[in-house]
Structure formats: structure tokens, C-alpha cells
Amino acid sequence: MCQAAIEAGCRFFAGYPITPQNEVPEYMSSHLPEAGGIFIQAESELAAINMIFGASAAGVRCMTSSSSPGVSLKQEGISYIAAAELPCVIANMQRGGPGLGNIRASQGDYFQAVKGGGHGDYRIIVLAPSTLPEIYELTMAAFDYADHYRNPVLILGDGILGQMAEPIELKPYKPVVELPEKDYILDGCKGREPRIVKTLLLRPAEALVEFNEYLKVKYARIESELKLCEQYLTEDAELVVAAYGITARIAIDAIDAAREKGLKVGLIRPITLWPFPNEAFKEVVGRAKKFLVVEMSNGQFVDDVKLAIDCSRPVEFLGTGGGWYPTPEKIFEKIEAVYK
Amino acid sequence: MKFKKPESLYDRNTHYCPGCGHGIVHRIIGEVIDELGIREETIGTAPVGCAVLLYDYFNFDVIECAHGRPPAVATAMKRIHPDKIVFTYQGDGDLAAIGTAEMIHAANRGENFTTIFVNNAIYGMTGGQMAPTTLVGQRTTTTQKGRDLIKQGPPLKVCELLSSLDGVAYLERVAVSTAKDSMKAKKAIKKAFQNQIDGKGYSLVEVLSMCPTDWKLSPAQAVGFVNDEMKKVFKPGVYKDTDVK
Ligand SMILES: Cc1ncc(C[n+]2csc(CCOP(=O)(O)OP(=O)(O)O)c2C)c(N)n1
Numbered sequence: 076m077c078q079a080a081i082e083a084g085c086r087f088f089a090g091y092p093i094t095p096q097n098e099v100p101e102y103m104s105s106h107l108p109e110a111g112g113i114f115i116q117a118e119s120e121l122a123a124i125n126m127i128f129g130a131s132a133a134g135v136r137c138m139t140s141s142s143s144p145g146v147s148l149k150q151e152g153i154s155y156i157a158a159a160e161l162p163c164v165i166a167n168m169q170r171g172g173p174g175l176g177n178i179r180a181s182q183g184d185y186f187q188a189v190k191g192g193g194h195g196d197y198r199i200i201v202l203a204p205s206t207l208p209e210i211y212e213l214t215m216a217a218f219d220y221a222d223h224y225r226n227p228v229l230i231l232g233d234g235i236l237g238q239m240a241e242p243i244e245l246k247p248y249k250p251v252v253e254l255p256e257k258d259y260i261l262d263g264c265k266g267r268e269p270r271i272v273k274t275l276l277l278r279p280a281e282a283l284v285e286f287n288e289y290l291k292v293k294y295a296r297i298e299s300e301l302k303l304c305e306q307y308l309t310e311d312a313e314l315v316v317a318a319y320g321i322t323a324r325i326a327i328d329a330i331d332a333a334r335e336k337g338l339k340v341g342l343i344r345p346i347t348l349w350p351f352p353n354e355a356f357k358e359v360v361g362r363a364k365k366f367l368v369v370e371m372s373n374g375q376f377v378d379d380v381k382l383a384i385d386c387s388r389p390v391e392f393l394g395t396g397g398g399w400y401p402t403p404e405k406i407f408e409k410i411e412a413v414y415k
Numbered sequence: 416m417k418f419k420k421p422e423s424l425y426d427r428n429t430h431y432c433p434g435c436g437h438g439i440v441h442r443i444i445g446e447v448i449d450e451l452g453i454r455e456e457t458i459g460t461a462p463v464g465c466a467v468l469l470y471d472y473f474n475f476d477v478i479e480c481a482h483g484r485p486p487a488v489a490t491a492m493k494r495i496h497p498d499k500i501v502f503t504y505q506g507d508g509d510l511a512a513i514g515t516a517e518m519i520h521a522a523n524r525g526e527n528f529t530t531i532f533v534n535n536a537i538y539g540m541t542g543g544q545m546a547p548t549t550l551v552g553q554r555t556t557t558t559q560k561g562r563d564l565i566k567q568g569p570p571l572k573v574c575e576l577l578s579s580l581d582g583v584a585y586l587e588r589v590a591v592s593t594a595k596d597s598m599k600a601k602k603a604i605k606k607a608f609q610n611q612i613d614g615k616g617y618s619l620v621e622v623l624s625m626c627p628t629d630w631k632l633s634p635a636q637a638v639g640f641v642n643d644e645m646k647k648v649f650k651p652g653v654y655k656d657t658d659v660k
């Protein structure tokens with residue numbers, strides 16, 4: 076993730092230590108300055124995200140990373156950054172919650188990531204990689220989406236992804252979308268009119284209504300343009316498993332085992348959680364008799380799956396909360412039990 | 416005495432109440448930035464508080480920050496643009512309550528930006544609640560019998576607090592309650608910006624300022640409150656200056 080960020084031109088990182096993502100600031104603290112960038116260990120996640128607010132307005136590609144309790148603190152800043160339409164990349168290597176929880180892997184922050192988290196009507200792009208090579212690729216792309224849409228992008232990982240080792244094939248960075256010129260940067264008004272970055276819209280009374288209307292259109296555009304999703308053996312699947320991130324990877328083992336037994340099971344793995352790849356679900360809903368949602372929480376992502384298919388098929392659920400992951404055996408058992 | 420409007424300020428009426436100190440502080444900052452010839456290099460930050468709209472008055476780049484977070488925002492801006500002039504403009508709620516951590520750590524890191532801290536001993540924008548700098552006995556909407564030393568503690572003295580930090584270059588407390596005070600304030604603010612130009616590190620000027628509306632005093636009485644009450648608790652003077660060995 077760090078290597079990808081640096082290759083994609085990230086030149087500012089601010090963060091605060093929290094397990095299980097300490098490897099990120101530790102790596103950045105030495106490698107980012109070598110690449111001519113700035114690393115700051117902030118006094119809190121609040122300070123870190125507000126440094127990102129400043130860094131983005133100053134015009135550089137910037138990133139912060141944390142894990143669940145720290146990401147809660149960042150929500151204030153994320154709302155401001157979304158409101159100011161500034162690009163940035165935020166990583167959340169989720170751990171068990173609520174509260175201080177534990178330091179094991181979890182997907183309990185789905186609602187916070189996808190439905191808001193901070194105050195106000197805003198959206199952030201949420202990317203959910205399931206392997207290290209995918210983290211590498213999506214981190215690079217995250218900076219591009221952030222710049223392209225002038226919007227925060229969240230990489231939603233978990234404690235397993237955050238601590239795992241896997242070989243990666245390095246690829247030279249190439250933008251995946253067009254990168255507009257940054258005409259909002261604050262760097263002193265020499266030769267131009269002064270610029271203001273602000274989020275307060277008091278007057279006239281309709282100003283904020285109009286701005287929200289504008290954001291609505293922008294978010295609709297993102298929804299129409301950016302949807303990433305992987306399908307696995309869904310062509311003939313009668314049972315479609317839905318899972319994202321590391322859970323999808325575990326589910327694939329269970330699906331392979333089920334196929335060996337002749338069960339027609341497939342997988343839809345959303346890669347963008349917002350925008351949610353509804354179309355992929357609508358596409359298979361004609362063939363699939365049932366869905367099974369697997370996630371490392373006691374039921375968050377499952378809501379979006381039900382919405383995507385308008386509750387037109389039964390949606391079974393296998394969830395584990397509190398920082399625990401479902402084993403391939405558990406998922407296989409559940410597949411057998413619900414496959415009828 | 417010249418009365419020409421500084422180029423760093425737009426020719427506009429402000430939204431500040433009659434007798435409020437914010438306008439005077441704006442004027443001083445505008446003059447200083449003009450005199451140093453740095454208007455086109457300057458990036459200001461706006462706080463959450465009565466001065467949130469300061470970008471309507473200042474003729475240079477400004478970023479409006481979340482409540483208390485200007486030091487974090489300014490830290491990033493100055494690190495990325497070390498050749499630009501970055502300053503925070505913060506009230507007592509912004510700097511000494513919700514943003515205490517950001518302020519202390521930016522100061523202690525010795526970030527090379529300038530802070531203008533406007534201490535009016537009250538929360539102006541939200542209608543006169545107790546501030547960390549409210550005087551003992553001072554009535555506010557949340558201390559209706561006056562601030563109680565036992566219940567709410569004594570007022571927070573920012574210059575005294577920061578003077579123990581090795582990272583800080585310059586601290587001075589001034590006022591804008593009399594013409595003489597304002598001249599001193601201007602000298603201090605100019606030095607705080609000059610320090611940044613010279614790369615000396617974190618400089619903060621605390622300005623004792625009037626809030627007649629929320630103090631429920633006339634403008635003239637408010638001047639009296641600064642001179643007779645505030646200056647007793649918040650003693651004007653230089654609290655740290657690394658130039659003086
Ligand atoms: C997170 C957050 N908490 C509270 C507020 C409400 N609020 C707005 S201004 C303010 C106090 C401002 O007082 P001060 O910093 O002393 O500045 P003044 O208005 O007196 O100049 C508060 C509490 C807010 N905007 N955001």
C-alpha cells in the first residue's frame with residue numbers, strides 16, 4: 076500500500092499509531108522523505124485528518140491511515156474534506172469493535188464507511204481490496220479517483236490484510252482516469268485572485284441547499300461511472316454468495332469445495348462498496364434462487380445486498396462479529412445448509 | 416497618521432458588532448502584511464468563531480478550518496509551502512478549548528507559522544458562553560453567577576503555558592483596548608510574521624480583545640473591562656523570545 080502510494084505520487088502522510096496498521100506509518104516515516112515527501116506523526120487522528128485537509132488544499136497527493144477507533148476520530152475531518160471537495164486517500168484496516176474492541180480483523184465499520192460516519196449529506200468512494208496485489212493496484216487508483224472526482228477515497232481493509240505477506244508484482248504507476256488540473260490550490264495569490272477553501276454556506280439562505288443539490292448530481296455521476304466488482308462462477312449459480320474484502324477470499328475456498336460436491340454456487344465480490352455494484356446483483360438475480368451474505372460483522376453489508384436485489388430472493392446470512400473471521404469450513408457448512 | 420486602507424484588506428464593512436476587537440486585529444494584520452510585502456505569499460486560516468468569515472475581509476488565500484484545527488491545517492500547509500507565509504487566527508474557544516492539543520503540539524514541534532490568538536474571554540459566536548479564558552467571577556450564559564474557581568477552575572493562561580515549550584520561538588501578550596496598546600500589538604504581530612520569514616519557528620501573539628455584546632457592556636465599558644480586569648489576570652508582555660539571549 077505504501078509503495079503504491081509513493082509511486083502514485085503521494086507526498087504527504089499524517090497518521091497516529093494504532094494496531095493493526097502501524098506498519099503503514101512506520102514505512103512511510105522512512106520511505107516518504109526519501110521520495111521527497113513529508114511524514115508527520117500527528118498528536119491524534121483528529122490532527123492527522125486535519126493535516127490532510129491542509130495538505131490537500133496545498134495541492135499535494137496525501138494520505139492518512141488508521142484502524143477503527145482512529146477512523147471514528149477522523150470522521151469530523153472527512154466531512155469537511157468532502158464538503159470542501161478536496162481529494163485525499165484514507166485507509167481503514169478495521170479491527171474488532173465497538174469501543175476499544177480488540178485488535179483482530181473485522182468488517183464492523185461497513186456502515187461508518189459506506190453510509191456516512193461524519194455529519195451531513197456526503198459520500199465517499201469506498202474501495203475494498205481482498206488481496207495484497209489488489210491493495211497495491213487500488214491504492215494507486217484511489218489517488219486517481221480522488222483527484223478525478225475531487226472527493227475522499229477510503230480503502231477499507233481489515234486486520235488480516237493489514238498484517239499479511241504476499242508477493243506483489245510491481246507495476247509502474249499509470250493514471251486510471253483523467254486527472255483534472257487543480258485550480259483550487261492555495262499557494263499564495265501571486266498573479267491571480269485570492270482563493271478561499273471553505274465549507275460554511277450561510278448566505279443566501281438557499282446557498283447550502285444549492286450546494287447539496289450540486290453534490291447530489293456529482294455523487295450520481297460517480298455512481299454511474301465507477302462500479303467495480305468481481306464475479307466468480309455466477310453464470311450458472313443457483314446460490315450466490317456475496318462477500319467483500321478478505322471474507323470473499325475465504326469464501327472462494329468454500330465455493331470451490333461446494334462445486335466439487337456438484338452444488339452450483341458462485342460469488343459476487345463488490346470492490347467498490349460505494350458506489351455499490353447493484354447491477355451485478357440484478358444481473359444474476361434471474362438465475363439465482365438464493366443469496367448468502369458472509370461478512371465479519373453481525374449484519375451491515377447484508378442490507379445493501381437485499382437492497383440491490385429489492386429483496387426479490389431469500390438472503391441468508393453468516394456473520395461473525397467481535398474480530399473473528401468465518402473459516403472456509405463454516406462457510407461450506409452454511410452453503411450446504413441453505414442450498415436447497 | 417495615514418488612514419489608507421491596507422491592500423491586504425478589502426474595502427468592505429465587517430459583520431462585527433460595534434466595539435468588537437476583531438476588526439482592529441484584522442486591520443493590524445492587514446497593515447503588517449502590506450508593510451512586509453507578503454500579501455501574495457500569504458495563506459491565512461479562518462477559525463470557527465466570530466472571525467469565521469475573515470476571508471470576506473482579507474485579500475489573500477484563506478482556508479476555513481474545523482473548530483480548533485487550524486494549527487494542524489497550518490502545519491501541513493507550511494510544510495508543503497515552506498516559502499509561503501502561513502498564519503492561524505483563533506479565538507479562545509478555538510485555540511484554548513477544543514483545539515488545545517493541536518495548538519500545543521504545533522507549538523512544541525516548532526512549526527514555522529504564526530498564530531494570532533484573540534482572547535475575548537468568552538464564546539462570541541455561540542452567544543456568550545464561558546470560555547477557557549473567562550475570568551473568575553465573570554458572568555456568561557453558562558456561568559450565570561460568575562465563573563466559580565472551584566467548579567470551573569481558573570482561566571487558562573496560554574502564553575504562560577506555552578512559555579515552557581522549547582519548540583516555541585516567540586510569545587507576547589498585547590491588547591487592542593487603547594491606541595497605545597494597538598501600536599504595541601502591531602509591533603508584536605509584525606515581529607511574529609518577521610520571525611516566520613526568518614525561519615525562526617512558532618510565534619504566537621495573544622491579543623486581549625473586547626466583546627461588548629456578549630459581555631453585556633457598552634463599547635466604552637468593554638475597553639474598561641480589558642484595561643482594568645483582563646490585564647490584571649492576563650498580564651501583557653513578552654513571555655518568550657529566542658532572540659533575547
Ligand atoms: C465541533 C464544533 N463544536 C462546537 C461548535 C460551535 N461553536 C461555534 S463558534 C464556537 C466558540 C467560538 O468562540 P471563540 O473561539 O472564543 O471565538 P469568538 O467567537 O469569541 O471570536 C463554538 C463552540 C462548532 N462549530 N463545531
